[in-house]
Amino acid sequence: MSRARRTPRQADIARVAGVSQATVSVVLGGNRTGVRLSERTRLRVLEAAERLGYVPDPVATRLASARNNLLGVYTFTPAFPIDVADSYYPILAGIEAEAAALGQDLIMFTGSSAAGDHTRIRRTRLADGCLFLGRHVPVDAVGELLASGFPIVYIGRRTELDGTIPYVGGDYVSASAEVVARLVGAGHRHLRYLREPDEAPSSDDRERGVRTAAADAGLPVDGLVVRTDGSDLTAATLAAWRADGVTALVVEETDTGAVFHATQRALRAAGISVPDDVSLAVLGRPPGDPPGPEISGFEVPRREMGRAAVRLLASLLDPGLGDPAAHRLLTCPPVAGETISAVRP
Amino acid sequence: MSRARRTPRQADIARVAGVSQATVSVVLGGNRTGVRLSERTRLRVLEAAERLGYVPDPVATRLASARNNLLGVYTFTPAFPIDVADSYYPILAGIEAEAAALGQDLIMFTGSSAAGDHTRIRRTRLADGCLFLGRHVPVDAVGELLASGFPIVYIGRRTELDGTIPYVGGDYVSASAEVVARLVGAGHRHLRYLREPDEAPSSDDRERGVRTAAADAGLPVDGLVVRTDGSDLTAATLAAWRADGVTALVVEETDTGAVFHATQRALRAAGISVPDDVSLAVLGRPPGDPPGPEISGFEVPRREMGRAAVRLLASLLDPGLGDPAAHRLLTCPPVAGETISAVRP
DNA sequence: TCAATGGAGTAATACGTATTAGTACGGTCG
């Protein structure tokens, strides 16, 4: 059995074509450094490479510090969750589609695979550049990557590190404001906005949109925003709000959908009917497309975010492609839904 | 701005600790080759490494032909399909879970990303080993990998290359036979098995199971198997079969679910009710969990297949783990469902 | 005193490709 036949390398081509390995490298690399080469030699090398079925070794290529056509995707949690409603999938689909279109492979650094965060995150260097998915930023590790010139793109707006992190996110401010304006247009003047306790730019943006729109409409801002992880959203709470004159609930949507689910449970438990008794809107799209009436709110263009992020990363890798803005917010199309109704006087 | 601060390498540690790079490599590598080292030196090196925040460069590690803790996943079509019902997802979820448990990262060579097949497939060498998903085998390319000693594992039984390809599949023969036996037990003696035209071991296995069980039960095998891509499954065809005395349909299930969908359409169009008029079973699980009664048949343990494949690949990478069978078939649990009813005499 | 032994670590090299500085050669010009 001994040593299996190895795949051909540049040195083999060189031997066959009667030139040096360096020449082979120059020819196959498209001679981007402007070395003088005769056409005859070029053809001899190409022909030999073809005949031997040469394929560059990606590892060596990368070590010699050229490109690898490999994009990293880093997630802090499993990329293929089982029990959690899946918000990554459409993003990954977009990433894959665009990466394929650009001829790039993907390397997934998936949740909690190994070792400490630092070790794991530094492994991303195996790729030419890396996309990051997740609500939070390990500032020191990411800062280190950034400082060393390694190209990264976050999915989701980021304010950390003085806003130096390139990202592609959703314009939640406008989309959230639009939802509130829609409610106001339907006659609602007494709202509650349920926000998860977690701090993240995407949450802040939603809250800002809600507050702005409420202020613009001259609504009372007092008590408008309620921070909750869902556990205190009981039937009693909701009933009290309703007795208090609240006619509409706006709920933040995040990866887990915890607050949204809690709200639905509480509404059912309290016997409050949507949208007859109370209107309901979600800032985002509830995960898993639950049965029942379509919830009003807005769509998060996850797939397009994935695509745009790959394009941004590609342009960072190759400044020749033009230098697009390193921060990009995509508009989130409104979803009319069936859970907003006009207030009856 | 100049040259960004580089991440530390072994040479830096060596300088700090006052030893050679080779010594650093030996210490950090756990001294698996049995070099004589004093404990003091070992600690000095470890301490320096810690202080500098050293992390091995995965590319260089790989080039020096050691391990990389990187498993490849090769698919011939997009791994995150949008319109096609998704049979990859649970497999990928299983792969990810097991890979994470073993501290491995994943590199995805995803459908039609670049260049010719040969080029793409050779890129898998970037990983320590590679899983393949797909109904077919590009024999020459895979043979080449195999011959060169590169560890690969297919998901799905493979007969190509004299059965030398390691795989983890489903025991479709037994599962299919069990389904037919169930129908026979319910009094059915006149069946049709609808098989897709595509050739693949997983299809052959199902057919074999069906034929065997039919023969065992003494059913007429003539006309039992119908090859179709679904386009000729009209209402008229089904009505004719029924008039002919057919009381049960068994349908192959594949990635696309084409034949299954065609069957359902035709049944509806012909006004044939399931299971009152005709019993229906699917050899596998119809994609996307369609609404309506649960279809009888069997479950394909995709998630477990993913996990088992990773385990097999890991053991190929590290023969020390013991040498499990290179071919493994997982049992597919029966699904009772509601679409099989007893024949009324 | 010399050879043998064992301990501690290092020099050298391999891995496969990219890049850069330089060489060899033939011709041209003043």
Added chain:
DNA sequence: CGACCGTACTAATACGTATTACTCCATTGA
């Protein structure tokens, strides 16, 4: 005839780590 130039390459080296053969030194034994 030597200085100079353009052409067509190649030698050398870098990239960062793993491995192996080897050196150097101190001690032991006869």
